[in-house]
Amino acid sequence: MRRRTFTASVGAAAAAAAVTAGTLPAWAREEGGRGGDAYVWKNAAINGGGFVPGIVFNETEPGLIYARTDIGGCYRWQEDTRTWKPLLDWVGRDKWGWSGVVSMATDPVETDRVYAAVGTYTTDWDPNNGAVLYSDDKGETWGAAELPFKQGGNMPGRGMGERLVVNPADNAELYLGTPSGNGLWRSKDYGRTWAKVENFPNPGNFVVDPNNPYSADNQGVIWIDFDQIGGRIYVGVADPADPLYVSEDGGATWQAVPGAVEALGSADGNRTIPVQSAVDNTNGYLYIVTSHDPGPYNGAPASGAGGKIMRLATQTGEWTDITPTYNPRGGIPGFGGITVDRQNPGTLMAATRNNWHPDEILFRSTDSGATWSISWDYAEGQERHDRFVMDNSGSPWLSWNGEDQGHAYAVKHGWMIDALAIDPHDSDRIMWGTGATIWGTESLTQWDAQGELIGENEAGERVALPIEQFTVGVRAEGVEECAVLDLAAIGGTLVSAVGDVGGFVHTDLDRAEPMIDTDWSTGTSVDFAQADPDLVVGTGNVHGDEKGHVGVSTDRGKTWRNTARVEGVPGSGHGGTVAITADGSAIVWSPSDTEVTPVYSTDLGETWQPVEGLPAGAKIRSDRVKASVLYSFAAGRFYRSTDGGKTFADTGATGLPSGAVEDFRAVPGRKNHVWLAGRGDETEGIGGGMWRSKDGGATWKRIAAFETAESVGFGKAARHSGYPTVYTSAERDGKAGIYRSTDGGNRWTRINDDDHQWAWSGSAITGDPQVYGRVYLTTNGRGIIYGDIA
Template sequence: MRRRTLAASLGAAAVAAAAVPTAAQAKTSGTCEDAYTWRNAIVNGGGWVPGIVFNETEADLIYARTDIGGLYRWQEATQTWKPLLDWIGGDRWGWTGIVSVATDPVEPNRVYAAAGTYTNDWDPTDGAVLYSDDYGETWGAAELPFKQGGNMPGRGMGERLAVDPADNAVVYLGAPNGNGLWRSVDHGRNWAEVTAFPNPGNFVITPGDAYNGDNQGVVWIEFDQTGGIYVGVADPDDPLYVSTDRGRTWQPVPGAAAALGSADGNRTIPKRAAFDHENGHLFIVTSWNPGPYNGPPPSGRGGSIQRLSPATGEWTDVTPTYDPVGTIPGFGGLTVDRRRPGTLMAATENHWYPDEVIFRSTDSGATWQTAWDYVWDEDYSWPPQRTDRFTLDPTGNEWLTWGKADDGPAYAIKHGWMMDAVSIDPHDSDRIMWIGGTIWGTEDLTAWDAQGPLVGWDDAAGRQVALPVEPFEAGVRVHGIEETAVQDIAALGGTLVSAMGDLAGFVQTDLDRPGAMIRHPNWTSGRALDFAGLDPDVIVGTGDVEGDVDGHVGVSLDRGATWLTTTRLEGVAGGGNAGTVAVSADGAVIVWSPGNGSTAPVLSTDLGQTWTPVEGLPAGALVRSDRVDPARLYAFAAGAFYASADGGSSFTATSAANLPAEGPVEFRAVPGKRGHLWLTGGKTGAVYGMWRSTDGGRTWRRVPDFQEADAVGFGKARSRYGYPAIYTSAKAGGQRGIWRSTDEGRTWQRINDDAHQWGWTGKSITGDPEVYGRVYIATNGRGLIYGDIAH
């Protein structure tokens, strides 16, 4: 294909490109006779968006990359985001972590995504660069010989992918872990290391640590309109390189180490960069840690904003001299206004209290204004008042309060935290989007410049006063992005309850609205759910908790409308010790198995106010209840199956054999069928699959259809007196998918297709007890998916 330059393409129609064949276009066998439609149970957001990238040539073409939930494209007509990577299946689930995205400024139909979730052994597959010629509708994949870290530290830096505007067949990729700088000369189809590039980086947060121990590597690429290619490296002693001969040779930029590699004695690295081409300035923000979880720096300020004039080689420190909070912990986001040369914005990262600070300059960093400020009284007493340039409208996402109320200057709804993504629309100076607990945005940004100072001095009163400003409004711009990691699901018929990583969980009676977030008990992440089979108004759940007050277990007696907290069990600290929980069929008994690995399961008959030890179960056992018989509860641990006939007071190991002894295992009891159980799980290379029992777990029969199975659940039967429909996330005939049986497991059909796979779906699955064919699927980053038979 003929190569084009940016200059030749501005204002012209993009060259059409043939779609790249992908798995999403392949046909599969075992297709269900019932076609399905797929949607999300709406939460609106829920995860972290480390990058928001506007195309410089085509208006309204915007991409958002997520750390575990794939890539999205903005749809201007509906003001929503469209998911683009749902075709990624369970065997390549790591490709749902996107460490960078590049949209081609020459042929805007082309887009690239650097995929891979972890650089350690948590992700079994190497990374890839995904490429599309049709705005992400179809994709090809160039597999790489190394891993990438879409959910690793430093994922908000970048962008690590960049298209050369002088020759858009050339695409660069900055790699982690000493793998250097890579380049493709054929629109991302093939890649090779740029061996002339001299520095692969050396910055490691915590050497030897499984998560914080990787070398951050080469972190961003920017192009100067005069032909220079600038590359930022995570190396405080040698952080910036330039090539002026199309990438054949590279030289360190003089003065870069002094400007970018230290901040008040703290070693810092260049996190993001942006060119103001009209003024010939390269702006760079630095931080002493790559993020997103920076704590306070060891001493002094933790980052700076530097301005380089490539034509002269002059460096200027343009770091704001005033920050209402005090010492700047480091910077995350950076953006320039392409239509207003000299205008740029930057954001602090992890100013946890009371809020992040967004800075704006209209004079190339010579002076700055803040998005909010303190107003102190004459005695400088605490807390001060706060005044803001804009208000935040959370309509439709009221859960963004996290169940809290404003507390002086600490608003319940914050401007943000971990603010690595801040982007002004290159086609519209009034539009900006940024990440801060959700995606916020406004189309009135330039109203900022007419407001003037936020705070003045009253000589007569001898104190500060808030000056009158007319605040503009910012609102939620995250609709369509569903990035929750769903841990468990309880479908009660008309009510859907979810447990979610980082968001506690939700109770929804309308799948098109987020519903109520579970905030009491104070779960940071919800982990497990159960309900009473004979009285589904009774729900129990477990979650990771903060503080020393709430117990890990929560109880609802009104189908999730309100929740009771339980007593903290002695010896089980807060944090990630939620474990699993079961409630007897009549709702009278709760059995909780803590997740700390050392505390044996306990029982409560007073809604968790007191706990007594359970006899016969090891620590960490997975517990479930029979859906019909209140006296029967069940458990599994290390290949052994246990049953209780006395309401959970004591358990006895059954004679079950040949069940998985390694890997995660799940089992569920069948609604309306006493003693009927289905079990899934195991480990590749060991015992792995699906089993069923009709005698309360004494004996088990393997279901031969599946080589691997990870989750199982039940929904309304096809006929009035039929066996409940069975749903599973499993692998049959080498094909992973969502499978359904309507005849008690005698036959199975795959109900999803290759375009709808959503990465990893093995955590939890269930049908709806009142809607035949409806299935709810827990994903690890694409939210709570549900499918209905198409009519």
């Protein structure tokens, strides 16, 4: 596969055939003849970067695998390239919640059919109800059956399930377990229409925290599984006093399973629920993992007993507790994923959930849970011993810029391991999802030949036994699910501020990079000195009170150092925005969510001084030409500094929305030129859209093309244009899209299409200063997207 670097040719004629610009309205025809350009869209490679709560193998077609993410859509595995293909990029801003996938089902009979239960929040954060999406071509195209309730792809419990299943005995029939007391639902027409199963007796009642809006929802009906020997349908419910139901007549009637309350509803006095299941249709066992919490965050309760693994003999009704009892670090904190090997009945695996330190544990049994072996162990006073080597070369940032610390490795098995799946066609292949990536191997059965990791010597001491390790590697290539907050395109280098993983510096867009080596938990803002682009700055949320929020690089992002802390700004958040003057002589930082006013530094962050004239939380940008000039916006007022950020003064500009400005940026090569994007303010009678100033923010002209704009950025000018190309993520005539102007904002064209919308892409946008037409944009769960003219 050809790598697309910053300097690679972008005139790929073959790609143009796959993308069409459509018929453009008159207002969209840019001067210069480039209005009809078709675009090819790709991701800058990060590989992962978020929670993968579900991995689903098709049971009858080898190599057909799907993965779901909590906010970034779902993916299909491509066996020939060992990469994942995104399937929901068509989801638009009006239905952005459909990018949160709470469950997936792949049809074992007609394998082209696949389904996704979507909806991001059960709270009012998501204005829309959920849906079940259905596809007859493996996710290439989709239909939607909208539901009369919300679903929680990014809510507590999103790794439980699967909540959506196809009945293997009648593949036109699907079941859906729902949250919020909505019960069990069923479709009899391949997911096209849905109805509540009125005679299902229990909608669940388990609530994590009734005092927290995010975790106060009833977890509901969690999963459905099929006993293909006896034709039974089992349903797990979030109710410690009534957790498991069965139907023996195809769903006509339902009964509580005898013994389920004692087996699943309590663990050493803790209320527990059945979070996942796996069925062995050869030996007649249903395996169920219980937990005191739906996850994916919380570890063990104070008692140390987080859950169990229970085995139900489906033909006799006998329950057996098969919970592993050994953990090198102490008690069992609870379990996440569970899976069975369909090629080797009696072989199953389970993962701890949030065994945090030093690492998660994978348990493996080859005798239906009677005995277990573990993925790593250590003897007292000895080094840790592992069955496999973790190869993170596919995502070098998975070391988190750390080093091994004794038993705690920098590169871990992961955490939040709810997705755990052995390939039903290949006992050597397993994949598991974590809070950051997908791990996998094609050498799994070597585990069984290794024997025990730790044994006893003649003196009765626990000692390590020699084994031949196999390799586990990243299997997330193509899964791009970061929430990206800011971008800076320097020319040959792209710097990003990214949620949860800090940020990255890309010099090759097809290569995943280590994360920026700062103390950021989430990067929030990046900038560079226009006249000296080797000087790069960024800011982000940090943990603790030891390092400063702002990071500085003097070598174009190759190496970084944290600046000094600013007195009065606590740790744990507050990244805000940062700007550096055009010549790099001063940095101005505005912390967010504090009462501390912005500060400036003239020694690259060694010391900070308070800025005069700005309120706390004001957004900061620098003029891209004039070194002494910076700009700021807060509460409807626009400010300007002419002394390198030491003091700011209100420009007196009027007509700007007070609280809904999403972004403003200064124009490269044009001193005093500033553009501002906003949603408008109905209470003040100010419409949204785009504003442009040519006098440093003193006066503004509203660009009439847009009702709403969320970001604005600039790139290389078109051949016959004297003004940098302008890009925005905005809404025109009710249609949200990515728009471009080559004539200073007089005329615009939408450059994306309905197949490429990425749910929401409004935090930041920028063009490339060296490649005409190339645009980079942020998404909330689909990573860094960039487009080139085909």
